[in-house]
Amino acid sequence: MWGRCPTPRRATPPTHAKAAAPPLASAVDAEWMMRHPSALSRFQQIVSASKGKQIVMFLDYDGTLSPIVDDPDSAFMSDAMRAALRSVARHFPTAIVSGRCLDKVYDFVKLAELYYAGSHGMDIKGPAKGRNFKKAKAKAVLFQPASEFLPMIDEVYKALLEKTNSTPGAKVENNKFCVSVHFRCVDEKHWSGLAEQVKSVLKEYPKLKLTSGRKVLEIRPTIKWDKGKALEFLLESLGFANCNDVLPVYIGDDRTDEDAFKVLRERGQGFGILVSKFPKETNASYSLRDPAEVMDFLLRLVEWKRLSMTTRPKVQLV
Numbered sequence: 001m002w003g004r005c006p007t008p009r010r011a012t013p014p015t016h017a018k019a020a021a022p023p024l025a026s027a028v029d030a031e032w033m034m035r036h037p038s039a040l041s042r043f044q045q046i047v048s049a050s051k052g053k054q055i056v057m058f059l060d061y062d063g064t065l066s067p068i069v070d071d072p073d074s075a076f077m078s079d080a081m082r083a084a085l086r087s088v089a090r091h092f093p094t095a096i097v098s099g100r101c102l103d104k105v106y107d108f109v110k111l112a113e114l115y116y117a118g119s120h121g122m123d124i125k126g127p128a129k130g131r132n133f134k135k136a137k138a139k140a141v142l143f144q145p146a147s148e149f150l151p152m153i154d155e156v157y158k159a160l161l162e163k164t165n166s167t168p169g170a171k172v173e174n175n176k177f178c179v180s181v182h183f184r185c186v187d188e189k190h191w192s193g194l195a196e197q198v199k200s201v202l203k204e205y206p207k208l209k210l211t212s213g214r215k216v217l218e219i220r221p222t223i224k225w226d227k228g229k230a231l232e233f234l235l236e237s238l239g240f241a242n243c244n245d246v247l248p249v250y251i252g253d254d255r256t257d258e259d260a261f262k263v264l265r266e267r268g269q270g271f272g273i274l275v276s277k278f279p280k281e282t283n284a285s286y287s288l289r290d291p292a293e294v295m296d297f298l299l300r301l302v303e304w305k306r307l308s309m310t311t312r313p314k315v316q317l318v
């Protein structure tokens with residue numbers, strides 16, 4: 001039974017090194033907002049950069065479109081957010097890029113007109129319906145770079161279920177090409193024990209690696225594929241491989257989204273927007289505080305697009 005979590009005392013393990021007195025919170029916040037300004041307050045700057053370019057939207061799911069909750073199976077997106085996303089997809093190619101398996105994230109989002117990249121980008125599918133934004137000759141989208149790992153992931157999922165069932169509150173989630181071990185509902189005194197349990201299972205699987213997200217340990221194939229590669233793959237599938245006429249915008253809240261922010265920074269193209277209430281080390285250019293602000297941003301984008309379509313100068317017929 002998935003009950004309420006114990007109140008966490010802290011989110012990260014303590015450091016024992018003697019550190020200099022930290023700067024005042026307000027100074028840290030001010031520097032954060034200067035380096036990663038709100039995408040809402042800089043909205044005009046963002047859309048101005050899209051002049052003559054096709055905006056392509058990439059959105060993470062958990063913590064970006066839905067609030068973080070104790071039970072991963074109850075991370076529902078609001079109807080208002082779904083409506084905003086539907087409107088966005090009417091105007092711009094839109095993709096959801098999630099650590100969840102594709103079927104699960106689709107069940108939450110329920111919009112057939114979007115692109116989906118599940119399992120941290122290892123399971124990619126194009127829209128089942130809707131407007132086709134693809135440039136001529138762009139290929140159909142369906143890609144699973146880790147398909148050979150399916151039997152191994154299944155095996156490790158079962159082994160992790162068994163190994164961690166002695167840790168109260170631990171939850172193991174099968175995400176098809178990767179596995180998540182959640183510790184949001186585990187008492188902090190059991191965190192290191194749980195990590196040891198996970199590592200002991202992984203010893204037998206050198207082709208799998210361990211990464212971490214928001215109160216979650218992620219077990220993934222060692223292949224060189226991540227959300228950044230998925231973003232590049234989708235841009236290519238849309239026909240924007242080596243183009244200057246595209247402005248990708250990626251919104252995400254987690255460490256795994258940094259791979260996508262980094263790709264955008266390295267390409268010198270588009271913008272990463274980090275969803276966070278707190279200052280963090282990030283490759284994103286802008287920030288939004290929470291999913292409510294993400295929704296405001298999406299709605300403003302739709303409104304701006306509608307207005308720009310109606311105010312476009314009419315072609316003079318002679």
Ligand SMILES: O=P(O)(O)OC[C@H]1O[C@H](O[C@H]2O[C@H](CO)[C@@H](O)[C@H](O)[C@H]2O)[C@H](O)[C@@H](O)[C@@H]1O
Nearest residue numbers: 061062068069070072075098099180184214216
């Ligand atoms: O890439 P994402 O779409 O952000 O998925 C990352 C992980 O998200 C989910 O876990 C997180 O959200 C849960 C629900 O709010 C929360 O309980 C958990 O602590 C978070 O880590 C999802 O359950 C994982 O499988 C994803 O890998």
